[in-house]
Amino acid sequence: MYIGDDGEIAFDAAGSVAAISRLNAELAAARSESLKIVSERDQLQKSLVAETVGARLARSKVAGKLALPLDIVQARFSGAFKIENGDLTAYDDAGQKLYSRANPGRTAPFDEAIEMLIDRHPSRSQILKGTEPATGVSSPTSVAGASITRAAFAALSPSKQMETARSGVRIVD
Template sequence: MKLKLDDNGNVVLQNGQPVYVHDDGKEAPFDAAAAVIKISALNREAQGHREAKEAAEARAKLFEGIEDAEAAIKALETVKNLKEGDLVTAGKVEEIKSAAKRAAEEQVAAAAKAAAEREKTLQGDLEKLQGQLHGELIGGSFSRSKLISEKFAIPGDLVQARFGQAFKIEEGKVVAYDQAGNKIFSRARPGEVADFDEALEALVDQYPYKDQILKSSGANGGGAPNGSHTGGKPPAGKGNFGGNKEDRLQAIKSQFPDLAQP
């Protein structure tokens, strides 16, 4: 292909474009601007193909040694399914852990509730036993008191009704407190707590109506009043000191009205 020249040796132009004569004798104008654009496009296309080829070669290197592509794909699917199975298994593990935690918490709560109920029952039994012990130790002390049998004009249960609240059980022993809340100590054994009769005698000494509940010098040996007592109040004739508790209480109220006062 060569430029077409006129008789003067100048390049023949067609629409401002030089005319070329091809090897087969055909003539055609050459559009240089279009050619540049086309060349640039072809270069870009070639570059794209080259980069794609290089990327494909790089990816192909990752699969070097793999001859059976179909088997490789199946293996990848197996691995994928295995990973999904692992996720499912992990979810099941968390579910099992949560269920076990809830079960443990429920068991602990049930055990705590049962322990609280058992503690409440034991506390009730303990209070009942303490009440029985209190009644036996303190009530027995009143019923067995030599001081009451010898010096009191009223039965022991009535003495207990008036002075029983002053006695408590401490470390298995009967201990008395005076009206000021002070523990009563023995005069015969300094530093030691007074025994029952000594403490009761101290309490009676502080009682303003003691002459009405103690035997007078002229009382008979039966423990009942002799018909006259300090204070000059005649017996009302109600109740019976030799009867049951209700009769004795009525008798003491009628003959010693001040005893009913706290």
Template structure:
């Protein structure tokens, strides 16, 4: 990215936005103000995290030295379990020990199964509210997208996940999408969605004001008539055609 400048009386100055931040122009032409204090704070935080991670790694590496020479952890674990069974054989044979263990595990699983199910239900509700609600309330979708929010969620919902109770977006490479306006910070919902749609092959077919044809996208290989649901669409062209059709109904 390049610093946006302005020349006054033969001298070149950095152009600033309303917040007094110097403006930088990204490769795609998007202009973003650079918040220097925030960037410095982010770098300091990341340096602290890097130090913590290094110390954690060194501690783990030191602990693993106790297991040097063990090339097959699974076999070593099995051998330990076998020895434990031999010790228990003073009371019952090894087969009975395994039976008792299995029954104990089953009892615990049955006891906590309802709790696990309830937890999973809450996690699903949280996911639906944070991610589904993000699409439903998205200002970017309302102002820039020509198809319904649920259609956009069907296409890009897989790129959003929950981490520590917050929505995080990942790109096609599986890496987190970071903010260009707030360097070092994860992009918020709308900024991440804008980035995802910006890199979408058929973005002109779902953005308002596009020139993709008034009658809906007619991709090659669609054939066979209009699809009744997004699940029936097998190709990107069919998905776009369905989204365009649904958006005009």
């Protein structure tokens, strides 16, 4: 019996426990179904982003500058994009949106964003065609005892200078 403001009310404890158990089971099944649907949605969204990045990459001005096949570049960089408000938005490795250099305050359009992502990649010189100046040495790490002129060394990016110096290549005047 339950005693409330209205007086005594008959209370079926066993029936209430059974109803709560039934409702908990229904909730668990609904939660499981919901997680399944969310997972499928996320997979579809990833596929959509990858396909959109691939199509835009194929039409972009960057495509002609690539040393790697488009599908490899697409696979590497499609994870940096999300669809927001019906358009692709790029994010850096820290999860920050990439903003346009040409239009400050606005997110970078696809061509500018993909260029920024490639420029920030540690293997940039292997992704783009002909980005390193001619040095007279086929590769900074190619041959022990190789040499490079000071002017050619100065023309290298700071990361390539470090790589060249560590490889033992001599710098000559």
